[in-house]
Amino acid sequence: MRALARLAAATLLVAAPLAAVTVSAADAADEPVPITVLTSDFEDGTAQGWAGRAAETVAHSTAVAHGGTGSLEITGRTASWQGPSLDVLGVLEKGTAYTISAWVRTVSGTDNARLSVERRTGEVASYDQVVGNTAVNAGGWVELTGRYTLATDVDLLRIYVETAAGTGAFHIDDVTVSYVPSLPIQTDIPAVRDAVTSFPVGAAITGAETVTTHGDLLERHFDSVTPGNALKWDATEPSENTFTYAQADPLIAWAKANGRAVRGHTLVWHNQTPAWVFTGADGQPMTATPEDKELLLSRLENHIRNVAGHYGDDIAVWDVVNEVIDENQADGMRRSTWYAVTGLDYIRTAFRVAREVLPDAKLFINDYNTNIPAKRDKLYDLVAQLRSEGVPVDGVGHQMHINVSWPSVAETEAMIRRFMPLGVEQQVTEMDVSIYTSEGESFPTPPADRLLRQAYVYRDMFALFQRYAAEITSVTLWGLADDNTWLDTFPVTRKDAPLLFDTRLQAKPAYWGVVDPSRITSPSPSVSPSSSPSIPSSASPSTSPSASGGPGACAVAYRVTGSWPGGFQGDVKVTNTGAATVSGWALTWQYAGDQRIAQLWNGALTQSGPAVTVTNTSWNGTLAPGASASFGFLGSWTGSNPAPSAFTLNGAACTPL
Structure with missing residues (x-):
């Protein structure tokens, strides 16, 4: 999937007792006051420590201001990456989740602005994007705000603003960095991994989830981990035959030190693959020629031999290929560059090479929306074909990015049962349950009724998975807690709350839906477990439509x-x-x-x-x-x-x- 957002939590709360757990609207709105550790308001007539990243000019300005009379103007840029940068080494502490905010406007014209962090350890530089491309113009100020957690020791740490394409002048103002103190994890509630014993339960992580309080929560509750982005192609082979494991190695080391299994994600995907992979020897984008096909498959083989070989037996399960199905195509195949150039041979090659490198690993094909019949059936047909050819597909991964209204238990059960005749393992690989049911919704805090509906969805889905424990061999949640979820920016930017623990790392009703549903109670007399919106096992009507009460208006x-x-x-x-x-x-x-x-x-x-x-x-x-x-x-x-x-x-x- 995609990069996870970050935010920490909060002031002291009393740990939930081992009794019924109630969520109220007041509780949901009880957010702590952030502690600000850095402010740049440019009201003193100086640049306040900000400098350019190259030869551009960074200077105090009174031409425009977001607040007060001063701002910082950046001129003389010759490349889009040039912009203002500030040293924050000694300001940001490892393991603390910060919110970074900056107001931006152009001097003229429009562009897309980005907010990032540069960090260096020795001579190795890394760049972490805090806020992606955001449209800015000369007509008004636009706020860039995102969340960042430093997970490793560094020698250099700077925040900076750049643009996506142009080199025009722009202003920044009212930059702030803040955090809220984290709570200790609750130790008087059952661990998820102790309560669910039919299969291991895992979480997708970044480095931020392995340190301080996040690391405590991860270690207490989960059996396995999935590096969310650290094993993807752009992270492991950013340029041809130059391999780096700086992001993934610490995660695998944490898992080994704590006796946790690792799911490898992912060796082949159409996203997060560097452009050079699909560039032919002539420097042009690849097409379906024999020469380009041979080159692309050789790059794929080299990549898998290096990445999978680097970890060997430390990773026992791999999502070998990810998201290859497009149910709207007659043959069911996504028209990615992989497919356009090689047909099915990239999938065959990926599984063949992975088996040669990892003879004992479980090799999975992974996709989303597999509970939609059209997509489910196309994936079934592909897996059946590959296995009939001797391609070593051991399992099917169901991502299960769902929401509080979809899918039903019946649809999910049909998904599981569909693949049973193939004799493959099935795993839930990226589960989260959005509180939203449409792109038009946005809540400042999660409503109590949505959190309750979410709890029932987790209850019903985990009950289903446990009924099919002979088929479902693992369930992984796509994130550790609500402070770090990709759904904060997808499909639109808004705060979501899709996981078992809230932004303060405290157990939610969703947690109790998994661990002990009897402890879920209603936030109001109008909603109760007996009348919960849990999705029934059958979609058939319980009563035939009638006018017994009169259809009325x-x-x-x-x-x-x-x-x-x-x-x-x-x-x-x-x-x-x-x-x-x-x-x-x-x-x-x-x-x-x-x-x-x-x-x-x-x-x-x-x-x-x-x-x-x-x-x-x-x-x-x-x-x-x-x-x-x-x-x-x-x-x-x-x-x-x-x-x-x-x-x-x-x-x-x-x-x-």
């Missing part, structure tokens, strides 16, 4: 929450605006374009041509006056994707919203 909100070439995601909310209760419902509409729904959750689907009918599930079939039910879906389209113009509920027309 109704309103429908239909939204497309995400769209991409040939596909889209949507959600629908139906509200009973009448005076009578609806007992069992069927919502119908007609598509005007060539749209097909491929996957639906929180309801049961029937589609015939453009006509769509969605009926209730067992837990959302009764709509009292004023009550609503929501469901979501994934679909495909060609040409155009217009929203339906009319809806009926149990045969009565509804008001579109």
